[in-house]
């Protein structure tokens with residue numbers, strides 16, 4: 001299907017109306033592009049910023065087709081969107097990032113096999129379908145491991161730490177006996193991520209990598225550049241470029257990495273979308289990851305990833321958001337709230353980025 005760059009007034013369909021959809025819709029509006037969101041909740045975060053909302057389940061084929069007929073390109077804000085309706089929709093309207101990228105990132109075994117297949121290193125892993133396979137894999141991988149469900153995990157959900165010495169049968173049961181992956185626990189010196197984009201013309205542009213800290217499986221903060229050396233940063237960019245090119249990708253990708261004591265990079269996972277660890281770009285770059293994604297899927301020229309300040313982005317989780325407006329008195333802070341009415345423990349309510357002065 002031929003694809004022509006969108007013109008002002010064109011409409012982008014976004015599957016998923018959470019905070020990422022909300023911020024994509026804001027970025028689209030600034031470029032004069034309309035948005036229609038599909039989400040089962042008519043009061044979802046994106047409902048306040050998108051031009052229109054189709055209230056329906058993500059796997060409702062009729063709703064996705066309706067979306068396809070009302071927009072010029074479809075994108076999505078999270079990776080657990082069912083593939084089949086999007087593939088059907090892509091026969092009528094382009095879907096970016098490509099459905100193949102979505103498929104790869106939805107299943108941790110497919111994802112790890114893909115990464116190793118294109119020559120990128122990951123933690124040692126085994127696919128697990130039975131408790132016997134788990135027993136065998138724990139012997140092979142030795143030491144501390146993490147069992148993760150192959151599908152539908154996020155923010156550390158669907159994961160258990162274990163070793164053969166522990167009661168691993170309980171861990172298997174705790175996860176529900178679902179198809180899983182066993183990964184060796186990596187003794188990383190830091191976690192980092194790179195958010196990069198590939199345009200419709202094949203141009204690749206990466207933002208500076210961020211050093212990330214997680215608490216209870218949820219991203220706590222991202223520091224840029226943090227302790228990441230220029231050589232590691234370049235290495236991370238090269239990893240992202242390889243992934244983008246092998247997937248014939250269009251849009252923004254988030255690539256999560258572990259840096260080992262030897263300075264090697266292991267890929268943890270790929271998010272075929274804008275990424276929480278890239279939220280700082282709205283405060284410290286001229287073009288944010290949100291605008292970059294909209295530019296890419298709209299077939300427009302990508303923005304330069306120039307960063308004008310070092311910074312720290314921190315998530316506001318659960319009740320932390322109740323103090324958010326206190327941050328407004330700080331002149332070096334950029335605040336962003338998601339409009340969520342209810343603060344539940346572990347729920348991402350917003351984030352803020354503190355700009356740090358750079359050394360002269």
Ligand code: ADP
Pocket residue numbers: 123146153154155156157183184185186187188191214217256268269
């Ligand atoms: P999610 O989809 O929930 O983000 P991840 O696979 O990224 O799942 O795991 C969440 C966090 O758990 C990671 O950011 C990292 O801190 C830790 N983690 C995951 N896999 C490993 C591993 N193999 N070794 C060490 N830590 C890990």
Ligand code: MG
Pocket residue numbers: 256269
């Ligand atoms: Mg992750």
